[in-house]
Amino acid sequence: MRQESGDASLLRRLNSAAILRILRDGEVVTLTELARAARVSRPTAEGIVEELLAKRWAEECAEEPGDRRRGRPARRFRFHGTAGHVVGVDVGGYKLLAMTADLNGEILATRRVAVSPELPAAERIGAVVALVEESAAGGGEPAAVVVGTTGVVDEAGRVVKSVAIPGWTGVALQAELAGRIPAPVLVENDMRLAVLAEHWRGAAxxxxxxxxxxxxxxxxxxxxxxxxxxxxxxxxxxxxxxxxxxxxxxxxxxxxxxxxxxxxxxxxxxxxxxxxxxxxxxxxxxxxxxxxxxxxxxxxxxxxxxxxxxxxxxxxxxxxxxxxxxxxxxxxxxxxxxxxxxxxxxxxxLGNESVALGAVRLALDHLDRTLFAATS
CATH class of the missing domain: 3.30.420.40 (ATPase, nucleotide binding domain)
Structure with a gap:
């Protein structure tokens, strides 16, 4: 019996993840369309959608003009993109640039701060933290933060080597920021983020x-x-x-x-x-x-x-x-x-905004992975 219960629970989580992904990837869908795409019964789809509505990962859409003339309107749903936000930051020698986006990737705000190339590492990190706090002001804690920086960046988010920013080599940037920002933080090389942005919304x-x-x-x-x-x-x-x-x-x-x-x-x-x-x-x-x-x-x-x-x-x-x-x-x-x-x-x-925009894209990708992992 325990095994059957576990199997049922796993199946429920898998179905929930499937429906959430359909909502995430699509626009507006009905319960019938969700059930068909996820290959589940309509009652199962309806129960999962109610849970997602309660958790604010989904939202119900208003009726379209003319719906009432066709009888009882079908309920329509979409991913709740404004339920949270992410922040992407570009850390350069001369500037810090942050972009705040909703969960659909819509840019909500852009903030830029001029800094000196000679700024000590501790002060540069403090400036990044302050910029993230300003970018998230009024919207609650960000769902994810990605910081792009010049230099060789390892998988732990440590700047292994940097020739463009003095005193930046050896900085455990991800660990430093994670201890001060109440959100998941990732650090990546700025050029990789730039080409990611071009592939997402640019010339590539x-x-x-x-x-x-x-x-x-x-x-x-x-x-x-x-x-x-x-x-x-x-x-x-x-x-x-x-x-x-x-x-x-x-x-x-x-x-x-x-x-x-x-x-x-x-x-x-x-x-x-x-x-x-x-x-x-x-x-x-x-x-x-x-x-x-x-x-x-x-x-x-x-x-x-x-x-x-x-x-x-x-x-x-x-x-x-x-x-x-x-x-x-x-x-x-x-x-x-x-x-x-x-x-x-x-x-x-995209000009000078490519790194910050790529950081936004990576933050959204990270959120998707963790969101679907938590659901499934």
Whole structure:
């Protein structure tokens, strides 16, 4: 008898998980549609839905106009996306960016805080905690929080190595945040989150093999292979390493242009590129040549990735993706000329928000896994 009771309980949980997933993946469904899709009886579906309504994982929809003319209207349900929220955070050298989203992935709020690259690790962590608290204000505790950061991030959420943020190497970021944020916390490499965002809502939607090139105050790569994020054997996928020499070499032309056009202003490599792009848009031929040379340097580096991986798409992201055709077209021309199977090259539409948006997507994925595990 105990075994039969256990079997019945397990079957109930499995049916509940199936119905919740149907609601999660769909829009508005009736009890009949739920029962058919989950392959259960209508009374079973109705009992499970009542439980989900009580737990606020589902909500009943209002009648549609005209329902009463057809007799008794069918009850209609959907996943209760506003029952909770998640927070995705991008931790950079110069800024912290947080996005709050409901459980359907609708972005509710975006908050940005400027920080110094020299900010001590403890203060940077405190700033992340404060930003999450502000992002969750008024909505209760978040269902999940995902933080994206530059550097090699292991499966425990520890920053194994970081060359972009001083004092960041060795920080047990996930453990530090989990002790101060009353919600499940995950930490992931920012470039992997960026390509995840592109696959979810950006230029890479519908593609399975993608190279994401981040361009800004540093360079980075994100790889999607066979529709799956590539982490690498040491979780170092996406990190280019110490860019002190190669980075300045790639940016040499735009740095030289900025110094010659406006010698009184000291700019970082990324700021020099932004300055050159702005002047190129105004028709400055010297700026156009500098930006094209910069783009060609980037393309030369991409060749070593594109030829062996054979991607369908290259997405140019980060702050410099706003250059659009000024960057994309020279990169495309070079890859067309020297690669075996040239991928399409496009500019990201997500810009500087890609990492935070990818963090939101990973938080939703984590919530789905835990939600269905708890139900089943």
């Amino acid at each position: 939607k519908g593609y399975r093999d993608v190279v994401y090139l981040f361009t800004g105050n540093r360079l980075g790569l994100g790889l999607l292979i066979g529709g799956t994020l590539h982490r690498g054997s040491h979780a170092a996928s996406g990190e280019i390493g110490d860019q002190s020499s190669g980075y300045r070499l790639a940016f040499r032309n735009v740095i030289d242009y900025a110094l010659s056009a406006d010698p009184g202003e000291l700019r970082s490599p990324g700021q020099s590129a932004e300055f050159a792009v702005a002047r190129a848009r105004e028709g400055d031929e010297s700026a156009v040549r500098a930006v094209e040379a910069f783009a060609t340097r980037l393309a030369e580096g991409l060749v070593t990735i594109v030829n062996p991986l054979d991607p369908e798409l290259v997405v140019v992201g980060g702050g410099l993706s706003q250059a659009g055709p000024l960057l994309v077209e020279p990169i495309q021309r070079h890859l067309d000329r020297v690669t075996l199977y040239p991928p399409e090259v496009v500019a990201s539409r």
